[in-house]
Amino acid sequence: MNKAILSIFFLFSISTSFAMTYGDSKKTHPREVDTYITGVIDGLEFSQKLLESSQMAFYCKPKNLQLTMGNAKNFIENTARDMRIAGYIPENYELSFLIFDGLKTTFPCNQAMQEGAPQSQY
Numbered sequence: 001m002n003k004a005i006l007s008i009f010f011l012f013s014i015s016t017s018f019a020m021t022y023g024d025s026k027k028t029h030p031r032e033v034d035t036y037i038t039g040v041i042d043g044l045e046f047s048q049k050l051l052e053s054s055q056m057a058f059y060c061k062p063k064n065l066q067l068t069m070g071n072a073k074n075f076i077e078n079t080a081r082d083m084r085i086a087g088y089i090p091e092n093y094e095l096s097f098l099i100f101d102g103l104k105t106t107f108p109c110n111q112a113m114q115e116g117a118p119q120s121q122y
Contacts, residue, residue, distance in 0.1 A: 011020075022080055022098060023091030034069060040096045041067050044103065051071075058100070060109040075087075075102025 011071045025033045045067060062068070078100040080090035090098065 001005045005012075019094045019096065021092060021094055022076065025076075025095055026091075035098070037072050037095060039071060040099055041072055044100060052074075057109055059103040061103065061107040072099050072102075075099045075106070078102055079105070 020028065020036045025036075048057060048059065053083070076095055076098045079102045080093075083093070085088040
């Protein structure tokens with residue numbers, strides 16, 4: 001279990017060096033943004049599978065629902081909107097965070113699975 005958690009932190013620390021913020025995404029060619037989002041989706045899905053096996057999932061989407069480019073972009077825009085309403089500037093946040101927060105908000109896990117998982121903070 002500790003190896004799985006360390007692996008996830010390692011993957012996220014590597015991806016942070018190539019992070020694209022919401023603001024960057026508005027100035028970048030759409031194909032590059034889509035490629036970045038595809039990588040984030042793959043990383044989140046892989047991490048989620050590792051965590052599910054240890055009952056520590058961060059979000060609990062239905063097993064038959066595939067995370068697609070379309071719903072990832074919806075998570076980005078909805079989270080950015082909610083952040084603006086709350087007084088935050090989404091342009092400074094990474095797309096990976098916006099997707100992750102959208103997943104966590106849309107598909108929360110039951111209390112037993114959420115114990116130990118960090119709560120979202122803008």
